[in-house]
Amino acid sequence: MPAILRIENLRVEYRTRELRGSTRLALKQLNLSVNAGEVFGFLGPNGAGKTTTMNVLLGYVNPTAGNAYLFDVNVREPIARQRIGYLPELTYYYKFLTAEELLRFYARIFEIPRAEVESRIDRLLKLVELDHARKRPIRTYSKGMQQRAGLAQALINDPDLLLLDEPTSGLDPLGRMKVREIIQRLKNEGKTVFFSSHELGEVETVCDRVAILHQGELKEEGRVDELVRKYECNLEQVFLKVVGYQQQS
């Protein structure tokens, strides 16, 4: 299967404000690839470098060294993001817009033909169960509704790759289940999903492969069932072992 997300020797250094001129290493020599049709879990404790990797993939941060590619296009080129959908951890949308205006705006950014836009908006708002609130400003939405509006905007271009940054964070169990169902449905449609999460039970349920990052380094990568077999424990315990957590007796 072709790799549609490829990271090669990625290194990211940040300048720290405390000591002028000194740098902090966020990622060192990261190599990773995600194949078409996979659901890939990107795991790691806070500060491991997950967000930095996401930021590089989305073009927010330029790598110090190495490269990242989406569909064989370097992420430094905006066109690399033509076939991806991104759902951030928290909802950051124009609150004065309604859900359908927001989707129409992003559809224009993707240059989706006008004739197709309205039918896509209708379909997506039904999918995320926001059809009844489509004409209300986003500021009047509950947190779960805002997250679902976020999911709809991530799908507006019918992406082949979805980047989800802790998509169920802060949602109630019902909201989580809905998001999980949508991920499963996308997987069945042959879409590729790359998502970071701290919910290891959820990752174990939906992911084909995972990568575990710790202190900017890739510590483990493989199929979920193989890792579980290799370490002879569930994914949560695999994770704790890989990051070197010692349980106090």
Next chain:
Amino acid sequence: MNKILAVAGVVIRELYRRKDFYVLFILTALMTLLLGGVNFFNDEQIVGYLKEFCLLLIWISALVIAVTTAARQIPAERENRTIFPLLAKPIARWQVLTGKFAGCWLAAGVALVVFYAFFGTVIATRERTFPVADYFQAGWMHWQMLGIVIAMVLLGSIVLSTPAANVTIMFIVALGILFVGRYLNTVAVRMDEPSSSIVYTLYYVIPHLEFFDLRKRLVHDWPLVEWKYIGLATLYAWAYIAVFLLGSFALFRRKALN
């Protein structure tokens, strides 16, 4: 182009959903209406003063709308973190900036059309004339001037840390240029070196916003400016807009977003 217009559309939508825009707009309209309607001792010459005052009001309102709208664009995107889902789409940072500029400039243009049309109508009730070409020239030049100011403010919003600092500094700069920009060369002649060279350089570097002020022509019913001069002034404005926008692109391209 579609992407730029999409970003511009959001800027305009935000503006007409904000209440402060309407407050300023209604205040200006109301004062223009009141002043246009007063009659002091049946003195017809008073109309000239009223026109001058109404136009000053329009200039102040348009400047406030342009500066405050442009100043908050990029900081608000960063503060509300809406820039992140936006840049996760296939859009370059320069397109975002150009869209922001286009949105602010178009919004300022729409406000000017309404202000000048309202002013023209009020004056027409007193003078029984509606010189469309004069209003078009004045409005067009005013709009070009606002284009320079908006581009300058957008650059300021990337360099300066807070929108409040940007608004304050840009008001001072714009008003400073409008009031004293034209006299800088005369001041430079009377100065010693190196101050003289510095002030001279400043005179040639700053955008001369006063070139675009045709208020006196409207007040005193002077003849139209030759169209070729309007064209030259337009090119002059576009050159400054391009310089400020290119400066903004260069800085914004390297700007860390978090």
